[in-house]
Amino acid sequence: MKIEEIIVVEGKDDTVAIKRAVEADTIETNGSAISMETLERIAHAQEKRGVIVFTDPDYPGRRIRAIIEEHVPSVKHAFLAKEKTIAKNGQGLGIEHAKDEDIRAALKAVYTPRLTEHEVEITMEDLIDAALVAHPQAKLRRTRLGELLKIGYTNGKQLQKRLHIFGISKEEFIRAVQALNQEEL
Structure with a gap:
């Protein structure tokens, strides 16, 4: 290769x-x-x-x-x-x-950042609802989410930005969160 x-x-x-x-x-x-x-x-x-x-x-x-x-x-x-x-x-x-x-x-599985300005699809409320921030298991869940989406680990403050930069759609995000929930993290 x-x-x-x-x-x-x-x-x-x-x-x-x-x-x-x-x-x-x-x-x-x-x-x-x-x-x-x-x-x-x-x-x-x-x-x-x-x-x-x-x-x-x-x-x-x-x-x-x-x-x-x-x-x-x-x-x-x-x-x-x-x-x-x-x-x-x-x-x-x-x-x-x-x-x-x-x-x-x-x-x-390389990601190319999306540099265009557009409306943010994934809100902070979505991250809270998915137990990715402000939750006792948030760090563990963010670690696993980064693996599932192949975007690496990020802290709670940077997660929304990373999802945006790598062009993760709301649908991709929802599928990854559903997979997380099935893993019972």
């Missing part, structure tokens, strides 16, 4: 894992201390070939993703669930620990 876009990863081990799974070029952020020089390289890559951000499903990975999104809002995103990135010995988490087939599946 050949990927035309340049994949942004956190480090060298992630690059090794990506190149093992697919034919692609990468840009490494060298962790969450992402420099302006790296952000400029990402912006240039976006103009020339397009970019897919593929960071670890942890706080530093989400922070890197947010910084890149702020500076280059049109980048695409690939996500892997936390359990698919845990090291075999249980000591560590990251893209570098993922199976090749999981990396390929995540890169096939």
